[in-house]
Amino acid sequence: MKLQFGLLWIEDNFSPQEEEEIRRGAADAGFELEITVSVDGADIGELAERQQSYHAFDLVLLDLGLAGGVRGDKLAPEIRRLFRSTPILFYSSGDTEAGLRDRMAKDRIEGVFCANRDNFTARASELIQDYAHTLNRLSGMRGLAMEVVAEVDVICRKVILELAVGEAEEVATKFLDKAVCDQSSANLEKFPAQANLAERIDHPATDSMKSFNLFRELLRKHIASLPDGEAKDDLRALRAATKDYRDSVLEVRNVLGHALETRNEKGWLILDRNGEPFMTIDDFPSHRSTFLSQLRAVRQISDILITKD
Structure with missing residues (x-):
């Protein structure tokens, strides 16, 4: 899809x-x-x-x-x-x-x-x-959700490394250390031993949500440091546009990863892992639109912050 x-x-x-x-x-x-x-x-x-x-x-x-x-x-x-x-x-x-x-x-x-x-x-x-x-089948929607998250992960990594300079790099490092180590004691020794921020981002313990949260935190600090004006307003609006990314994209991807589909009188019905209805094919256009709007906002943030070669 x-x-x-x-x-x-x-x-x-x-x-x-x-x-x-x-x-x-x-x-x-x-x-x-x-x-x-x-x-x-x-x-x-x-x-x-x-x-x-x-x-x-x-x-x-x-x-x-x-x-x-x-x-x-x-x-x-x-x-x-x-x-x-x-x-x-x-x-x-x-x-x-x-x-x-x-x-x-x-x-x-x-x-x-x-x-x-x-x-x-x-x-x-x-x-x-x-x-x-x-295209209104589970396999297509599942693949689309995974594709969107994969691209956002790549963009988040680029923006984090672009913004994490000087004191911001220390802030970002501590942010990830806390997010990962608080989740599992097994990471207490291994994760902080990573050589730099890039290795922390690429570590398997840094999942999409942790990366996205750091992306938004560094973006918040960057926006606060900007003088008042159009550039600041644009970034603030784009950051606000991504506030529902977890619920509208990541959580949907997670559910679809374990979902099954069955037939009903209206067509295909998507069930969550507990067999409860999660979405119907009538919901697919709105999910595609939401995926697109979230991805477009993240792309625009990247275009503003990262200088093209």
Whole structure:
């Protein structure tokens, strides 16, 4: 499972409103929309290579009238040849849905949905929602939760080492020593013997929650040291946005790690380790949205604090 939905939009003149409507449809399904635009399909071969290597696109939007007089129906056979199983939504303001279907049927092009321009954004949102339903299984949600936590762990490590300079390094070291040694007497000798802060972070006893707590503590101290202004306000808001990370991401991951799924009248039901209902497939979009918002906030914090090479 993933948080991004890849959209290849072959169009030379879509409106900001149309883009926003499709983005909203993707967000309702729990996805972040990643749009790649081709104005006339001239780069379709290069885009197909990206698809083959990375499965970058989950849906192709194709307009009938393109830049330079290119016709979408003439381009469609090549798109289908290169993107063999990717759904295509073919649309136009100058032809009916029936007329668009006839164009596709003429060249026997399969896997193409058709819509008039007046409602193609709603149809695109429906197709995104349909795609989301194919992912609504325990294995997918479990994998997604683990992926999000893994990325946050990496970002936390980078930010901690970036902020833990001078006195802050001693604060961070003592923070982890206490968090780990208070949990288990077996760590009293081994953990403080680690050579430096990086080794403490990488030690198996430093789990995701301890690392994240240290991340937030160092961030709090860093924010307090900043002068009043926009930069301070931005970091404070982003830190506040991560306050529910434990309950909304880590705890969900922990439960899903031991969960089972069963069928009920509405579809798949996720049970916790005690056999009690934990979530249904109706909950999946909101969990994906929450995972995405938490991950986005942590990424933004990292982008602000860590200088890119």
